[in-house]
Structures are given as C-alpha cells and as structure tokens.
Amino acid sequence: MKIMVVGGGGREHAIIRKLAENPEVEKIYALPGNGGIASDAQCVPIAATDIEGVVRFAFESAIDFAVVAPDDPLAMGCVDRLHAIGIPCFGPEARAAEIEASKVFSKNLMKKYGIPTAKYETFSDPEAATAYALSGSFPVVVKADGLALGKGVLICADADAARDAIKTIMLDKHFGESGNRVVIEEFLEGPEVSVLAFTDGKTVKPMVSSMDHKRVGDHDTGLNTGGMGTIAPNPYYTPAVAERCMQEIFLPTIAAMNAEGRTFRGCLYFGLMITKDGPKVIEYNCRFGDPETQVVLPLLRSDLLTIMRACEYGTLDQTEVEFSDGAACCVILASGGYPEKYEKGREIRLGGAENASNVRVFHSGTSLKDGVLRTSGGRVLGVTATAPTLGDAIHEAYAAARKVSFQDMYMRSDIGQRAMRALNEQ
Numbered sequence: 044m045k046i047m048v049v050g051g052g053g054r055e056h057a058i059i060r061k062l063a064e065n066p067e068v069e070k071i072y073a074l075p076g077n078g079g080i081a082s083d084a085q086c087v088p089i090a091a092t093d094i095e096g097v098v099r100f101a102f103e104s105a106i107d108f109a110v111v112a113p114d115d116p117l118a119m120g121c122v123d124r125l126h127a128i129g130i131p132c133f134g135p136e137a138r139a140a141e142i143e144a145s146k147v148f149s150k151n152l153m154k155k156y157g158i159p160t161a162k163y164e165t166f167s168d169p170e171a172a173t174a175y176a177l178s179g180s181f182p183v184v185v186k187a188d189g190l191a192l193g194k195g196v197l198i199c200a201d202a203d204a205a206r207d208a209i210k211t212i213m214l215d216k217h218f219g220e221s222g223n224r225v226v227i228e229e230f231l232e233g234p235e236v237s238v239l240a241f242t243d244g245k246t247v248k249p250m251v252s253s254m255d256h257k258r259v260g261d262h263d264t265g266l267n268t269g270g271m272g273t274i275a276p277n278p279y280y281t282p283a284v285a286e287r288c289m290q291e292i293f294l295p296t297i298a299a300m301n302a303e304g305r306t307f308r309g310c311l312y313f314g315l316m317i318t319k320d321g322p323k324v325i326e327y328n329c330r331f332g333d334p335e336t337q338v339v340l341p342l343l344r345s346d347l348l349t350i351m352r353a354c355e356y357g358t359l360d361q362t363e364v365e366f367s368d369g370a371a372c373c374v375i376l377a378s379g380g381y382p383e384k385y386e387k388g389r390e391i392r393l394g395g396a397e398n399a400s401n402v403r404v405f406h407s408g409t410s411l412k413d414g415v416l417r418t419s420g421g422r423v424l425g426v427t428a429t430a431p432t433l434g435d436a437i438h439e440a441y442a443a444a445r446k447v448s449f450q451d452m453y454m455r456s457d458i459g460q461r462a463m464r465a466l467n468e469q
C-alpha cells in the first residue's frame with residue numbers, strides 16, 4: 044500500500060514510524076515532512092495547507108490511504124477533497140473538524156448536549172465581552188474563537204488583565220481572524236489529562252491517557268507553548284475517572300456530533316480537567332496531539348494502519364486497540380527563545396541519543412541539507428523513552444535528551460515530576 048501522511052512535525056514522525064511497522068506498507072510519503080522524517084518516508088515539498096497540491100499529489104501518485112494529521116488542513120476540508128476523488132482517509136471532514144476549529148461551536152455543542160465544561164459566554168463585541176468578564180470572579184479565562192496554535196488562551200488574574208486580553212485578541216488581532224469572537228469562561232482548577240480516542244463515528248476506543256506540559260518554564264511557569272513534553276499514562280486518569288469520562292463525555296460527544304450531522308471519524312482529542320466536581324472538557328482537538336502522540340503511539344501494541352482503516356470503514360468495534368502496560372516520557376528540545384523569537388539553522392548533533400532500543404527521537408522542526416541536520420522551528424526534537432515504570436521512562440528520556448546538542452538548545456527539566464508526585468501520593 045502507498046500511504047500519504049499530511050504534516051511535518053513530531054506527531055507526524057511518530058505516526059509514520061508506527062505505520063511503517065505494517066508489512067503491507069510499501070511506501071510512505073510525507074507532505075512536507077522534515078529533516079528527520081526523511082529517514083522514514085519520502086518527503087514531498089508540498090505544504091500541508093496547500094490543499095490543491097495535496098489532492099493533486101494523492102491522485103497522481105495513486106495513494107491508497109491518506110492520514111491528514113494537522114488541524115489546519117482538516118479545517119480546510121482536505122479530507123472532504125480526498126474523499127471526493129475516492130481516496131480513503133484517516134481524519135474528520137471539515138464539518139466535524141469544526142469541533143476544534145471553533146471554540147464557540149464546541150462550547151455551544153457541550154451546552155446543548157449537557158457535556159460537562161466550564162461555564163461561559165461568547166461575544167463578537169469587545170465592549171460586551173469586557174463588561175461580562177468584569178462582572179464575575181477572577182481569574183477569568185479569555186479565549187480566541189479560532190485556531191491559534193494553542194496560544195489563544197489568556198488566563199486573567201484581575202480586571203486590568205481581562206481588559207488587556209480582550210484588546211489583544213479582538214482589537215489588536217494578535218491571533219488574526221481567530222479573534223473575531225471570544226469565549227469568556229470560568230476558571231477551572233484541577234489536574235489536566237489528555238485523552239486521544241479513535242472513533243469511526245459509532246464506537247470510541249480511547250488510547251492510553253497522557254499529560255502535556257504546556258508552559259515553557261519549569262514548574263509550569265512562563266508562556267503557553269504547543270507543549271514542552273509529555274508522559275503516559277497520566278496517573279490522575281484512574282479507572283473510575285476513565286469510566287465517568289466514557290459515560291459523561293466521550294459517548295455523549297460522539298452522539299452529539301452525529302445528531303448535528305457532523306459525524307466525527309478519526310482521532311478525537313479530549314483535553315480534560317479533573318475538577319472536584321468531576322471531569323470537564325477544557326478543549327477538543329480534531330486530531331492527534333503534539334507531543335502527546337510521541338508518548339501514546341510508542342505504547343500502542345496493535346497495528347496503527349489497521350485501526351486507522353477501521354475508523355474510516357466503520358469497523359472499529361471489531362478491531363483490537365491494545366496498549367502495553369509500560370510508561371513513556373517525551374522531552375521536547377526547543378530553540379532558545381521559543382515560543383517568542385528564536386534563531387533557526389543551528390546545526391544539530393544527535394550524539395547517539397537513539398542508540399537504545401527503548402528511545403526514539405522524533406523530529407519536529409528540523410531540515411536536512413547536504414547531509415547536515417539543522418533546526419528549523421521552535422520545537423526541534425522530541426526524545427521519547429519507554430520503560431516498565433514512569434520513573435525509568437523519565438530518567439531514560441532525559442539521559443538520551445542530554446546527548447543531543449545544538450546552540451541555544453532549551454528543555455524543561457521537570458517533565459513528569461508532577462505525575463511522579465501524584466503516583467507517590469496514591
């Protein structure tokens with residue numbers, strides 16, 4: 044089979060490595076891929092958002108199965124267009140991708156179908172938004188409606204911060220058109236859990252749970268990023284919490300999307316907060332998370348391509364989705380300065396980081412030119428280790444990460460420590 048994976052980050056690298064384990068796979072193309080993906084797939088210089096280019100390539104190359112991984116092409120209807128020319132895909136069509144592409148849509152969906160989430164109101168008028176934000180208690184959360192690379196969420200400690208946040212999003216248009224509308228919502232407290240789930244629109248099979256570390260600095264300080272590291276499984280996701288999530292959140296969400304005529308097929312990502320009143324949805328994503336995928340897929344024992352095809356063909360109920368009992372930790376190596384200004388083009392030395400059989404180095408922002416690997420983004424590499432226990436996985440991920448070097452390389456030093464404390468308290 045000829046497979047096409049749309050995207051070019053660490054998540055796509057992890058997907059490609061897993062897909063390649065299926066002996067039926069003859070060839071994998073990555074559009075556009077990156078410097079590290081080039082070792083595992085043929086990179087084709089077509090941007091993930093160049094929908095015309097992607098569809099033309101898929102047609103001309105007689106692709107048998109496509110995986111559309113990032114949010115933008117999903118929201119732009121890439122899967123709809125591929126379906127229209129008869130190419131089976133993993134990923135939702137645009138109407139279903141709306142669950143991530145518009146926070147206003149997803150919040151209204153949850154309200155309509157009684158799915159637990161933070162109380163909120165939506166606004167397209169900055170004055171009305173400000174009046175509402177100042178009328179309740181603090182902190183208050185201000186969110187841009189549209190896609191903003193995980194950075195369009197501002198937690199405001201007081202009235203001045205709330206006024207500033209609304210100005211930044213709605214008037215200064217810091218996140219572009221994503222800020223035409225805002226969601227203002229209640230601040231929730233509790234540990235966060237990411238659960239990625241396979242679904243064919245009828246059956247939902249959650250993957251092993253994970254924990255992201257979104258802030259740039261140790262002890263969850265500093266700006267929000269796309270994610271600085273992950274661990275799996277997440278100790279806060281106990282069997283009792285998992286059962287509540289299935290009954291109160293996962294199954295109702297699948298049913299709600301069907302009732303709205305927006306059947307979701309693919310990977311639905313539930314960003315959850317385990318509050319004292321039970322699990323609540325912080326956000327939905329219409330795709331695999333990055334860097335959650337880099338810890339979840341290395342623990343998947345079943346065949347990924349078989350599962351992805353089952354999601355497309357509606358046979359997920361008959362398909363095995365098994366995970367190993369071990370743990371995984373992924374440490375992101377970033378360019379100094381990320382998520383703000385940073386330099387690109389630094390030469391990377393991997394230093395044999397991937398020599399151990401339980402370590403994988405997934406490339407996020409790298410390029411390869413004349414045999415030299417260089418940095419090309421804010422998040423550069425994700426170093427994942429799997430081990431029987433979380434403590435060992437963390438230790439081995441850091442040991443491998445420290446072998447890598449490039450100028451101004453930055454990593455958090457405490458990925459997994461919150462989870463370790465939770466395990467020690469259990």
Ligand code: AMP
Pocket residue numbers: 161184186193194195196198228229230231232235257314325326
């Ligand atoms: P989102 O892009 O909606 O996932 O938000 C990014 C991050 O902001 C989340 O992972 C949370 O850490 C935080 N956040 C979002 N909404 C809330 C909320 N209502 N209460 C507390 N923290 C929140």
Ligand code: GLY
Pocket residue numbers: 193255269270328331332333334335
């Ligand atoms: N790591 C969070 C996300 O993929 O949105």
